[in-house]
Amino acid sequence: MKMKLLLSLMCLLSVATVKAQNWGGGIDDNNLHFGFTFQYVSSEYKILKKVDWKDVDVQRWELRSDVPGGFSSISSKPSAGFGIGFVVNQKIHDNVDVRLTPILVFNDRILNYRFEEPPGTGSGQAPIDVQKKLETTFVDFPLSLKIKSNRRNNFRAYMMGGVKYTADISSKKKSDNNNVTDPLEKFVNNRRNFLSYEAGLGMDLYFEYFKMSPEIKLSYSFDSVKKNEAPHVFSTPIDKLMLRHVTFSLFFE
Numbered sequence: 001m002k003m004k005l006l007l008s009l010m011c012l013l014s015v016a017t018v019k020a021q022n023w024g025g026g027i028d029d030n031n032l033h034f035g036f037t038f039q040y041v042s043s044e045y046k047i048l049k050k051v052d053w054k055d056v057d058v059q060r061w062e063l064r065s066d067v068p069g070g071f072s073s074i075s076s077k078p079s080a081g082f083g084i085g086f087v088v089n090q091k092i093h094d095n096v097d098v099r100l101t102p103i104l105v106f107n108d109r110i111l112n113y114r115f116e117e118p119p120g121t122g123s124g125q126a127p128i129d130v131q132k133k134l135e136t137t138f139v140d141f142p143l144s145l146k147i148k149s150n151r152r153n154n155f156r157a158y159m160m161g162g163v164k165y166t167a168d169i170s171s172k173k174k175s176d177n178n179n180v181t182d183p184l185e186k187f188v189n190n191r192r193n194f195l196s197y198e199a200g201l202g203m204d205l206y207f208e209y210f211k212m213s214p215e216i217k218l219s220y221s222f223d224s225v226k227k228n229e230a231p232h233v234f235s236t237p238i239d240k241l242m243l244r245h246v247t248f249s250l251f252f253e
Contacts, residue, residue: 027253036084036086038250041107041246042245047241053237053238064184071114072114075111079109101142105138112131134189139169142164145160154205155204159200166193177230183232183233197220200247201215215249225243
C-alpha cells in the first residue's frame with residue numbers, strides 16, 4: 001500500500017513538474033545573450049574522380065615493390081571528432097534569431113585507396129589498401145538564422161540555416177609533402193580556408209536557470225577543399241573533394 005502511494009505521489013510530482021513553466025534564466029527576455037556549446041562531428045569526403053583515374057600510372061612515382069600497379073577504388077569513410085565553442089545570439093523577432101557560434105574543432109579526414117594488380121600481369125600480387133589520414137584542427141565561424149516555433153511550456157522547436165567559414169589552424173609541418181621522400185607517405189592536403197552552407201533542426205528545452213538546445217545539422221562545402229599542389233600518386237586521380245559534416249550539438253544559454 002505504501003509503495004503504491006509513493007508511486008502515485010511520484011507520478012503526480014512528475015506531471016506537475018512537466019506542466020510547470022520554467023523561467024529559463026529569463027533568456028527570452030534578452031535581445032542579446034551568450035552561451036557555450038559542445039559538439040560531436042562526423043566528417044567525410046564526397047570524391048569526384050577524374051575521367052581516367054584508373055589509368056594513372058602509379059609506377060612512375062617509384063612506389064615500393066610490394067605495391068601492385070593501378071587503382072581499383074578510392075573512398076572515404078566517416079571520421080569522428082569533437083568541438084567546443086561559444087554562442088552569440090541576437091533576437092530580431094519573437095520567433096527569429098541571428099546566431100554566431102565560433103567553434104574550435106578537432107577532426108580527422110580520411111581517404112582509402114586500393115591498389116590492384118594490373119590485368120594480365122600474372123604476378124600473383126595481392127591488392128593492398130592504403131589509408132591517408134589528415135589530422136586537422138580548425139576554427140568554424142557559422143553565421144545562421146534560427147527560426148523558432150512558439151513556446152509550449154518548456155519546449156520550443158526550431159530550424160536553422162546559414163553559411164560557415166572554416167579556417168584550418170593545424171601545423172603545416174604535419175602535412176608538408178616537400179619533406180616526404182617515400183611516395184606512400186604523401187598527403188592529400190586541403191585548402192586552409194573555405195566556405196560551407198548548412199541546415200539543421202533542434203529544440204529549446206527550458207530549465208529553471210538556463211536553456212539547453214540539442215541540435216543536429218548538415219554542412220557541405222561550396223567548392224572543392226582539395227589543395228592545388230605538386231601532383232603525386234594520391235592526389236592525381238582526384239578531381240574534386242567536397243567536404244560533408246554531420247554535427248550533433250548541445251547548446252547551453
